[in-house]
Amino acid sequence: MSENKENRPVEQDMNELMKVRRDKLAAFEAKGVAPFGHRFEVSHHAKDVLEQFGHLEGEEESSEEITIAGRLMAIRGHGKASFSVLMDRSGRIQIYFKLDVLGEEKYSQFKLLDIGDIIGVKGHVFRTRRGEITVRVDDFDMLSKSLRPLPEKFHGLTDTEIRYRQRYVDLIMNPEVMNTFVARTNIMKSIREYLDERDYIEVETPVLGTIAGGAAARPFITHHNTLDLDMYLRIATELNLKRLIVGGMERVYEMGRVFRNEGMDVRHNPEFTTIELYQAYADYTDLMDITEGLVLNAANKVLGTTEFDYQGTHIDLTNVKRISMNDAVKEATGKDFLSCQTVEEARAMATEIGVPYEERFGIGGILNAAFEEKVEETLIQPTFITGHPTEISPLAKRNPENPMITDRFEFFIYGRELANGFTELNDPIDQEGRFLDQLKQREAGDDEAHEMDRDFITALEYGLPPTGGLGIGIDRLVMFLTDSASIRDVLLFPTMKPLAGEGKKNLHANAPAKVEEKIDFSKVQIEPLFEECVDFETFSKSDFRAVKVKACEAVPKSKKLLKFTLDDGTDNDRVILSGIHQYYEPEELVGKTLIAIVNLPPRKMMGIDSCGMIISAVHQEDDEEALNLLMVSDRIPAGAKLY
Numbered sequence: 001m002s003e004n005k006e007n008r009p010v011e012q013d014m015n016e017l018m019k020v021r022r023d024k025l026a027a028f029e030a031k032g033v034a035p036f037g038h039r040f041e042v043s044h045h046a047k048d049v050l051e052q053f054g055h056l057e058g059e060e061e062s063s064e065e066i067t068i069a070g071r072l073m074a075i076r077g078h079g080k081a082s083f084s085v086l087m088d089r090s091g092r093i094q095i096y097f098k099l100d101v102l103g104e105e106k107y108s109q110f111k112l113l114d115i116g117d118i119i120g121v122k123g124h125v126f127r128t129r130r131g132e133i134t135v136r137v138d139d140f141d142m143l144s145k146s147l148r149p150l151p152e153k154f155h156g157l158t159d160t161e162i163r164y165r166q167r168y169v170d171l172i173m174n175p176e177v178m179n180t181f182v183a184r185t186n187i188m189k190s191i192r193e194y195l196d197e198r199d200y201i202e203v204e205t206p207v208l209g210t211i212a213g214g215a216a217a218r219p220f221i222t223h224h225n226t227l228d229l230d231m232y233l234r235i236a237t238e239l240n241l242k243r244l245i246v247g248g249m250e251r252v253y254e255m256g257r258v259f260r261n262e263g264m265d266v267r268h269n270p271e272f273t274t275i276e277l278y279q280a281y282a283d284y285t286d287l288m289d290i291t292e293g294l295v296l297n298a299a300n301k302v303l304g305t306t307e308f309d310y311q312g313t314h315i316d317l318t319n320v321k322r323i324s325m326n327d328a329v330k331e332a333t334g335k336d337f338l339s340c341q342t343v344e345e346a347r348a349m350a351t352e353i354g355v356p357y358e359e360r361f362g363i364g365g366i367l368n369a370a371f372e373e374k375v376e377e378t379l380i381q382p383t384f385i386t387g388h389p390t391e392i393s394p395l396a397k398r399n400p401e402n403p404m405i406t407d408r409f410e411f412f413i414y415g416r417e418l419a420n421g422f423t424e425l426n427d428p429i430d431q432e433g434r435f436l437d438q439l440k441q442r443e444a445g446d447d448e449a450h451e452m453d454r455d456f457i458t459a460l461e462y463g464l465p466p467t468g469g470l471g472i473g474i475d476r477l478v479m480f481l482t483d484s485a486s487i488r489d490v491l492l493f494p495t496m497k498p499l500a501g502e503g504k505k506n507l508h509a510n511a512p513a514k515v516e517e518k519i520d521f522s523k524v525q526i527e528p529l530f531e532e533c534v535d536f537e538t539f540s541k542s543d544f545r546a547v548k549v550k551a552c553e554a555v556p557k558s559k560k561l562l563k564f565t566l567d568d569g570t571d572n573d574r575v576i577l578s579g580i581h582q583y584y585e586p587e588e589l590v591g592k593t594l595i596a597i598v599n600l601p602p603r604k605m606m607g608i609d610s611c612g613m614i615i616s617a618v619h620q621e622d623d624e625e626a627l628n629l630l631m632v633s634d635r636i637p638a639g640a641k642l643y
């Protein structure tokens with residue numbers, strides 16, 4: 001009830017503002033003016049006006065009449081003359097309304113305008129006494145009445161989720177966001193141009209299929225009613241594109257959405273954009289050259305340079321290193337895993353250097369685990385890692401000199417994988433054997449292992465020429481070239497967890513009061529209370545503090561762990577890992593106020609020091625464990641001590 005009381009003044013203010021705007025809407029209609037107008041012929045955009053008429057001097061006025069249209073972002077003065085700011089896709093420009101020019105009736109319509117309204121303007125350009133290029137409004141058309149006021153401030157941790165949910169408002173209020181998505185379009189355009197110039201053919205392949213293949217990932221499942229058939233959203237475009245190489249297309253690429261039913265964090269979204277390309281009569285070395293060329297070309301086209309800063313770290317795209325996975329691990333740890341004759345020997349090496357592994361891992365799997373644990377995050381400058389174990393590369397061709405590894409590469413920048421490519425496996429017998437091995441891994445509990453694709457085997461039996469293939473994560477490339485910290489910053493509409501209720505909650509706090517949720521506790525089983533008493537002195541040694549979640553992300557290669565970056569009231573961020581990913585997605589925890597014990601000794605988990613423990617409430621329900629984080633009012637400041 002207290003939360004509703006706190007929100008009421010905000011709700012009332014919002015409702016009053018919206019009522020005023022609806023009254024103005026009615027006033028327009030009373031004057032015979034359609035508040036939601038029709039077609040308007042635009043001759044110039046804001047940027048064009050500033051460039052074309054920048055030569056005007058003094059209070060000189062152009063003889064040419066122009067028309068512009070856009071959204072009002074500021075209105076100053078309501079006397080006999082007023083200045084306003086109009087924003088369109090190109091930027092902002094000042095416009096000038098004057099009673100003597102417009103006449104009484106038209107000027108009375110101007111007084112009904114609000115910030116956020118969309119208008120079309122006819123007028124002449126002049127330079128004001130203060131030297132600003134301005135459009136004098138000779139006439140204007142009402143094109144769309146804004147019934148909801150724009151936010152005055154649109155930044156900060158609290159508003160981050162609203163920005164992603166209401167991208168349309170984000171684009172209005174933050175010009176840099178618009179720039180990011182313009183850059184995204186230009187990056188994608190540069191990639192297409194680069195490949196088209198090299199005789200690649202852009203194709204489209206199905207999004208729906210009966211087999212989820214081409215990558216190690218968990219798929220989304222849907223149902224086709226007419227066929228009464230479960231189908232998968234594609235996790236990759238690889239297998240269909242290689243079928244086209246079999247058919248003789250020789251050079252193909254596809255840029256499009258793929259879908260993976262996995263966790264969400266600053267680098268992962270369930271749907272994302274990739275480009276995959278395949279070239280007949282080539283191998284992985286040719287595709288490494290293509291990768292370099294694509295990335296360098298995109299940087300030059302969008303940034304005008306191949307050197308830039310990403311999150312404060314200088315990146316030089318011309319400073320590219322190529323090294324095998326085993327050599328990279330050897331440099332970092334001194335261990336040569338490919339020299340191992342038995343899996344027991346590899347396990348001993350891993351244990352010695354503190355690398356966790358699963359029992360099902362062979363030598364190659366353990367080598368990959370060592371790479372991910374000890375090397376991956378250190379690859380800041382552009383680096384090609386080659387020689388991936390055959391065990392983890394079911395679609396790549398074996399290296400002719402060492403069958404334990406494949407002719408494969410991954411391209412890393414800032415410790416993150418940007419691209420993956422290899423010499424494609426074109427031996428149908430070998431491919432069938434690897435699919436069978438993958439099936440065994442699925443049976444052993446790996447739900448990301450490949451399914452058997454018999455039709456793909458059939459295609460290979462007709463003959464796939466020697467082929468090189470490449471996949472690049474477009475979203476991650478855009479992140480690098482726009483200095484964006486989160487994948488959500490480069491997706492217009494990132495996947496978000498639905499809000500409570502019908503999912504249409506008004507995010508500007510004018511929604512009706514929430515209906516109190518009814519919870520059924522009848523099936524809940526609570527662990528018996530401890531009978532042993534703890535003295536007050538012992539209890540008081542545990543330092544319980546309120547902490548604010550600044551950031552939260554899934555820990556790579558872990559299905560359970562979330563990594564929290566917390567404000568604990570000190571000047572230093574606190575990192576705590578918690579195995580609660582099955583209960584919460586990272587996005588829904590950012591901005592929350594939690595309770596943590598902060599004086600526990602650091603505990604290393606997945607190579608990360610976890611400094612404390614976040615408090616949760618755990619119970620049994622229907623023989624399954626249920627967990628709820630202890631969340632408290634946001635009014636409690638970070639660092640507040642619990643007694």
